[in-house]
Amino acid sequence: MNGQDRPSSRDQFGIAIICALTLEANAVFCSLDEIWHDAPQIYSKAPGDPNQYVFGRSGRHPVVVVTLPGMGNVQSSGAAAYLSMSFVSIELALLVGICGAVPYRPDGKDIILGDVVMSEVLVRLDFGRQYPNEFRRKDTILDRPAKQSHVILSLLKNWQSPVMSQQLHTKMMEHLITLMCNPYIDTEYPTPSSDLLLASEYIHKHHGVCFECSQAESTCATALNASCEELGCDPHMLI
Structure with missing residues (x-):
């Protein structure tokens, strides 16, 4: 066409x-x-x-x-x-x-920057009731979003097989290489050394002299856009 x-x-x-x-x-x-x-x-x-x-x-x-x-x-x-x-x-x-999260796969392997994620189902995490000690998501049959069509579900199942998964991976890499040559794509894939993932309980903030960052659970505006090197983040907290 x-x-x-x-x-x-x-x-x-x-x-x-x-x-x-x-x-x-x-x-x-x-x-x-x-x-x-x-x-x-x-x-x-x-x-x-x-x-x-x-x-x-x-x-x-x-x-x-x-x-x-x-x-x-x-x-x-x-x-x-x-x-x-x-x-x-x-x-x-x-x-x-x-994707705005860093989840783990069912087998325990982490999903890292650059991975492509395709969903099988939709889960409404914001639909439920707030109790004094927890938020309980509604997950009854009537509360769940509609499933994808049988055509899409069958296609996703095919892609999960090792043979089709490898073919999908190969084709995606070919398209990605072509896409990255487009002059309007103003980005580049980060090197593994620049993709730092810290423990979730470790707060990305100044670890030196900064009054606002020295307060518990507080982060200054400058720290939000600063690198780990600039903030002096503890390399032992990397995962």
């Missing part, structure tokens, strides 16, 4: 990509094979839809990309609702972005 083979209407878009941050959306734009800059004038939105869309092609698939006006569940749910109203043919919506 080239620029002349675009869908004739917005009802022919089957894939949507949602990003919360401009940084994330820029990486998605750079990964597209084509961006149709004049498409917003061709594929009009449904009346009342405030989303701003970018249209393009990934492989043989026409995709529509929306960047959220802000972070949070309210922004994402509102944008998704408007998206489904304007593009009724969407079959797959991908929430693509930077």
Whole structure:
């Protein structure tokens, strides 16, 4: 599919990509094979839809990309609702972005900077009841988000097999190398020595003369943007 083979209407878009941050959306734009800059004038939105869309092609698939006006569940749910109203043919919506946590895999191995994470299920961590000593998440059947389609679940299961996982890894590396050559990707993969992970109980703050950082559970504004070397963090706390 080239620029002349675009869908004739917005009802022919089957894939949507949602990003919360401009940084994330820029990486998605750079990964597209084509961006149709004049498409917003061709594929009009449904009346009342405030989303701003970018249209393009990934492989043989026409995709529509929306960047959220802000972070949070309210922004994402509102944008998704408007998206489904304007593009009724969407079959797959991908929430693509930077993972804001450092979890561990079920086998105990840690997930490090640069790993790609694909979710099988959605878990609402902010939906529940606050008790005096704990927050208890609602996890009954009616409280859980809907599961992905059988097509997507089957595809994820295939990728978990060693043969398909290796093929996926190889192809992703090829695409990543191409993506990093894009002049609009203003980033580079950090060296292992610069990717420092400290114990969760160790606070990233000045460990010298700083009145605010000397207070318990307090960190000054300067420390938030300083490196471990500048703050004098204890290397024995690295994990």
